[in-house]
Amino acid sequence: MSKKKWKDLSHEDRIKLFKDISNEEIIAKFIAPEDIAAKDFERFLDRERRFWRPDRLGDAIPTGASPNKETLLGAWRDLNKSEALLELIDNSIDAWLRRKAKYPRHTTKNLQIYIEQDADSLTYEDNAGGVKPQNHNNLVNPGNSETSPFDATIGSYRTGGKKAMFKLAEEVSIETRYRDPDGIVDQAYSVHLNKEWLEDPVEYTFLVYPISSPEIDSGHTRYSFKLRDKNWSVDEIEEITAEIRTAYSLLIVRSPDIDIHFNNREEPLEPLEDLYKFSGATNRRVDIRPQRVTFKSRLEYKGEESDVEIEVVLGCRTTTGVTDDDTWGIDLYGNNRLFISHNQEELFKWYQLPTGNSSKLVRGYINIIGPNVFVPWDTHKRHLTTDHQIVSLLKCKAIKDFFQSWRLAYLALSNSSELKETIRNPFGKWHKDGEVQVQYSSKVGIPVSRSLRTPLPANVHKPRVEAVTGKKTKPIVISIKVTKEEFRALRSLHGIGSKLSERQAVEQLAEIIKADIL
Structure with missing residues (x-):
């Protein structure tokens, strides 16, 4: 009996096999992907199991709406890593503030965002309330969002978090457990976006699995990324940290109940202390x-x-x-x-x-x-x-x-x-x-x-x-002649008010021109 190619299986079929048979049986029946050596096939399957965690999943629920992904496939390439993470942070802050306004008694007092990166993966988790099952499509497809253009939000309207996924990951697993204000429903779900799905510009239906034994807390959403670029240098990490602090310093100052953690679960990032260094000069002059x-x-x-x-x-x-x-x-x-x-x-x-x-x-x-x-x-x-x-x-x-x-x-x-x-x-x-x-x-x-x-x-x-x-010194006088129309235009250009006399306006205009030239 000839072996089938593992890469020809759909993601749903692979998850079913992971549930039903062992790695040894899979290796006996299927040919490893072309970029995986035969001797490394078992190690590859172990990594897949750890990432998708099929043992906890129920039956797949196909989800998705009809707009294609062409816009995102083009847009993510222009993002850098910092901007991708900022998009996710923006979405978490918006979701938490929106829930806080609607369900203040059923929203966490502090928004906690945890970003952790290692050699080839990154996890992003927040406690903004989780995502309702009927809104899972908002996590993935462009044009779908709970946000209105009239909301005082900071996220990119209808596209932000989606661009981030395409930029950072070659495969994504999203776990979310909605905190029901009525306390009736408590079900965690896992959204699977494999490499084939992310690269297909017209495939919008994706798989959502109910999780039978969730480890994620109620009200949390966790993104797990297999990183597209696995080389994050120390300098790059420091630069990303600085960009996060710069983007949110003012917001964190005014909303101290928002904590953003980057590679440190104990200490959140602090506002930049030298963002504004104003003079305090004051005397009689x-x-x-x-x-x-x-x-x-x-x-x-x-x-x-x-x-x-x-x-x-x-x-x-x-x-x-x-x-x-x-x-x-x-x-x-x-x-x-x-x-x-x-x-x-x-x-x-x-x-x-x-x-x-x-x-x-x-x-x-x-x-x-x-x-x-x-x-x-x-x-x-x-x-x-x-x-x-x-x-x-x-x-x-x-x-x-x-x-x-x-x-x-x-x-x-x-x-x-x-x-x-x-x-x-x-x-x-x-x-x-x-x-x-x-x-x-x-x-x-x-x-x-x-x-x-x-x-x-x-x-x-x-x-x-x-x-x-x-000390008085003899000045050197430089004069220019202008017409009345040119003089009026210069006054308007430099914002010299009409209440000043013509002489006062000339003196002020001369000082402005002198300073600009020198």
């Missing part, structure tokens, strides 16, 4: 201590209006020097989750922030709080979508006025060597007691019924930098 203004408005999506907040924190760095751990720029967040770090391009152009050496004083962030659909991130949360609906709000006059007040402070500081020494005095730790530490904080409403040209209220604090009188 200078006050550049960090400041927050929260702009509140409403935006419409598909005929429905929703509240949205734009939190802007600005301050001054303690140096114009640059290191890997301390550099300049504006960060962008969506619902406290970082997606762009140290932007030095689009935002500097929008708000006419300084160029040259003055720019290296700029530090702060913009945090958009509200429905996911209003956060202008791309699918991988790497880039700012500049044609997004919310950009017009980000460019409104009130927000531009706030940046302009700090722009003038940065320019004035860069023109004085004495003041540059003053900024070295640090403000202190950037967070305390679950919040970002600032000296001044204001809230400003931007009514949707009014023009986005409404200015920043006069009672909002402005940083103060007064010119220092030093």
Whole structure:
């Protein structure tokens, strides 16, 4: 009797054989896969048994909806390992917060996420509540999710966790045990995605097995990956750790009941302590201590209006020097989750922030709080979508006025060597007691019924930098002539208000041009 090829069997048939017969019987009846030597076939079968754990499984339940996987098969290749893990973390946080809002008494007080990597495998586990049997398809196929575009979530809408699986794994086992708020159902399931399934762009039906003797706790979901890339260097692990801490530092500060563990089940990752190093300079001439203004408005999506907040924190760095751990720029967040770090391009152009050496004083962030659909991130949360609906709000006059007040402070500081020494005095730790530490904080409403040209209220604090009188030297005068139309255009470009006299406007414009050139 000729032997059959093991690779020609379906995944379901292999699981049945594992349940019914021993490895010796399988070896007697089947030819090993082409990439497995005959002498290593038994070792291969042992690994398969340990990964899929067939002895605990009931009968397979075919599951899946009709959209194909072409989008994911293309998208995952553009992810790196850090981004793949961030997608899984985003999904866990969203699921836990959603359950906490709906079933507060039946949700764990703390969200625990455990990521453990070894030579050729990785496990990812959370206690966000587990997945209902009828929602198993949400774990796997694109376009399926419990998330609404109106939810204040951080995950990639309908695709995030799925991309992560395709990036990290050549095979995946997902165990989930839904914590039923009514206490009626308590059944664990194992979702099997083998190599053939992951590589087939049009196969969407996958196998789900009930687990007869679950080891996973109620409310938990555990992903087990056979890693696609089995070479994770020490440097790579350190880089991934840093990227996780950077992405979630603000969120962890404001939600200390979220714990993310990476290769350490005892100690969760801590927020980065040097994420923001603001100057605390203050005296009779200078006050550049960090400041927050929260702009509140409403935006419409598909005929429905929703509240949205734009939190802007600005301050001054303690140096114009640059290191890997301390550099300049504006960060962008969506619902406290970082997606762009140290932007030095689009935002500097929008708000006419300084160029040259003055720019290296700029530090702060913009945090958009509200429905996911209003956060202008791309699918991988790497880039700012500049044609997004919310950009017009980000460019409104009130927000531009706030940046302009700090722009003038940065320019004035860069023109004085004495003041540059003053900024070295640090403000202190950037967070305390679950919040970002600032000296001044204001809230400003931007009514949707009014023009986005409404200015920043006069009672909002402005940083103060007064010119220092030093030894008088004969200045060299450089003059340029412009037409009235050009002068008006320059005033508008640099945000010089109409309340200033023409002479005052000329003096301020001259200082701005001088600082930009030098």
